[in-house]
Amino acid sequence: MADYHWPPTDKCKLIGRRISRLDGPWKSSGRIKYSYDVNRPNMLHAKMVFSPYAHAKVVSIDTSAAEKMPGVKAVEIMTEPGKEVFWEGHEVAAVAAETEEQARDAARRIQVQYEKLPHLVSDVNPSKAGEHTKQLAEQTDGNPDQAFQQAEVVSEGEYGVPVITHCCLEAHGQVAEWDGDNLTIYASTQNVSGMPGELVRAKIADSADKVRVLTPVMGGGFGSKFGADTWGLACARLARKAGRPVKLMLERDQELMAAGARPSMYAKVKVGAKKDGTLVGWQSESWGTGGPDAQGGAPSLPYVVRIPDRRVRHTTVLTNIGPARAWRAPNHPQMCLITMSALDDLAAKVGMDPVEMLQKNIQMTGQLSKTYSAELEKAAELMDWKKKWHPRGDKTPGTIKKGLGVSIHTWGGAGHASNCNCVIQPDGSVSSSLGSQDLGTGTRTVIGIITAETMGLPLEAVKVNIGDSKYPADGASGGSTTVGGVSSSTRRAATAALNQLLERVAPSLNAKPEELEAADGQIRVKGNPSRAISWKQACAKLGTTPITGVGQRQRGNDDLLSSGVGGAQMAEVSVDTETGQVHVDKLVAAQDCGLIIDLKTAESQVYGACIMGITYSLFEHKIMDEQTGRCLNADMEFYKLAGIGDFGEIVVHMMTGNGFDERGVIGLGEPPVISPGAAISNAVANAIGVRVPTLPLTPDKVLSALEKGAVA
């Protein structure tokens, strides 16, 4: 019988190889449809009315004029009069009409009266936020006061990361279509299997089995697309009222205003070390905003490097900047920037290479210390760190200064709940079905690879069915949990199906099922390849009844997956000291994620994370105007994203082999996006000799830092 455990990687035909994503050609040729592309017969288009104020009470809504507009078929109130709106872009009403333009025109005719209420959209100074703050309890470990007394070098600094957005390439939204009481939603969602239940709880549908959610592909979520959202509910209601399918996709301005704000985090940090670089004490006073609600606890500072004696305090600032949503590795990029910047400043003060300082204190990183150490070594080799690194301040002549920076990060990434049905048909075709979704990460391809590897077939011989809530339930794709979950359930389902086939085929090969294996498109006797029949011949023995293998990610410990990864990144930058322009010349990422199923899409995840990281390091900032409470850059013009000219060479090294492969599958989506901010900020400090305290590293901030302490 076939064993469900992962085969040794050197025996794998597909697992661990560089394989192009299955849906790449479908996407690039436009053959596969995103929610945005779905056009159902007789479909209406919906547009929303949203609050122009950061904080207001809705006094009244008059939809009568809008209802008389040409093409209008249904209107939906999303915020009832008497209720408050808490940010600019907060949804108030929606209207469905024959064309997108008619819907937009009609939405403007909906008369909403607001009572303006005081707002706060500035998060940089909690002392000015008055009652809009919530101080969390101070946490102390060990004896930080004593530790600082014993410290020989103490560094103090202020660091921070502002609110940014997700800016998914595909906006939020869906098409909703009713057939009697049955609802089909073509949603851009990270949670295909969970959405039917959510729509029942929201009283949209009366039972989850009457809701079908379809997401064959999606244009990114990054943590902002877990729920149906108010616009999902409004879309379904409009479709019901109008008796016609309705499409409601957010426009880019709404996307930036209302579809997710990554919480900010700032901190005043004091950190101490011995002269030899041994870290002894940490103290931080941090603050940040996650929108109008005080969500979540205090950040876990210092990050990764657990300095034993520490005191931390955190204050949440309640603002009207926009709703907080999970953003790829929630809190980690912020905590990483604050910690790794502070340690880098301390290393400079001690007069030590920051890589050496991290290595010296590597035991403080806990059980992954060997991984970090190996990744730092690998990254240093790929960056040629030892040759290129210089103490703070590039002393070579000229206006362009070069510098290097380093950072390390961690993430969990244990697989989520997952179920897979693997079907072998009598004609030899094979399919794996899961109610999972591919956010663009390569999930579909990973499922295909595991199915094909298990059956000894080429990748083209198997079909992958995902993105449909009628398939076996799967977890939401968040927190790097998908690949572990689907890998386990798929492997188990495929093995279970194969074993049924082996039992059916064994008599014809005069063998016991446990003596057989599936390889090279055959079922054959292990160690005796001449006793074989082709896959097709084997499946023909099924007669008219297909085989279904059922696989489920095991609750608790599952020996096909695990969690906990490290990661080290190094950045090389050029800074024009006359203009403050920063260019990332090179970013090196050494990353582990256990057993890699598809090396190519794994590397792609890291490349994408590096690009996203360079973008938030240099450009991204949701710019709010305190006077009007509005977001001034809710567009792609001043909400700046990097283009090809803005990122230099990106070098990705995936840690594989002994010590990694045997850990099973671990998620990869989050970890590589955590370190770029810190690595790039540290590289800029190394180049110009002075810290630019907050991201993004814009010319004004770089010049301002240089004024305070320029390089010679």
Next chain:
Amino acid sequence: MERFEYAHPTTQRETIGLLGSNWNDAAVLAGGTDLISLMKEYVVAPKRVVNIKNVEGLNGVHSNAEGVTIGALVTMDELLEDKTIRSEFPALTQAAEGITSPQIRAMGTVGGDLCQRPRCWYFRNGYGLLAKDENGKSLVPDGENRYHAILGNGGPAYFVNPSSLAPALIALEAKLKLTGASGQREVRASEFFVIPKSDNERENVLKPNEVLTHIVIPASSRGFRSATYEVRHKMALDWPLAAAAVAVKLEGGKVREGRIVLGHVAPIPWQARDAEKELEGKSITESLAAGVGDAAVRGAKPLSQNGYKVQLTKVAVKRALLAAAKGEA
């Protein structure tokens, strides 16, 4: 966008007849890279859109003894491809190269670049050209003004002129041909732009029933070395934070005549006359260029967040001068 009437004339005369006496009556559509987004964002809502792309005589770059005439409908791509301009007036080519979007280069026109509306985010968010709140107070001085003016910003206008080409054209002493109901007139590029003093005024001297038809760079500018230098935050498509176009006539290695025009730092392309004087009779060295850069911003009055633009402008002037002196791109 609001409903509008659409017209597509083929002659200049017909075009003028379709324009109105108020700005709201009609808008001229060329490449559409600015107008369409202004309309989609409801910043403007013209009753009629007059597409001039089919109007005869507004295309092509023509060189003769009088100079070089550029049709208002010449696209950025066409401008970039023109070898005469590249060799004789590199400042103009370099300015167009700063527009790093293939879409805008393909669609955007020279006339449109000069007539586009400011990018001030208060203006684009519906607070009017002068960015006033409901009480008539400007939002800029106490607001988010990192991209706003450092020169010519005594109020009430604080936006910056967004044109990529205007500084170079002014440095090259170009003239603009405008056609209106009362015939054709010609204005210097340097006099085309104005700082509005009230809500009723616009950023240039065009009247609602006038069209910019041609840009003429005089033959007298052929003997100048020119360059444009932009400081942008992004290498990918981004508005310059500051830019400088310079044109210098050298005799025996010394500047006989020099022109310096700053972009994206004032409500109009800003001629740095004091700085120009400091060039005269001198050779362009690193230290002279730096000094001239300093002189160019001597009258700057930065707002709360845009002090850094003073430094960027100095550097842009210095680097443009050095590039022009070397005759390099």
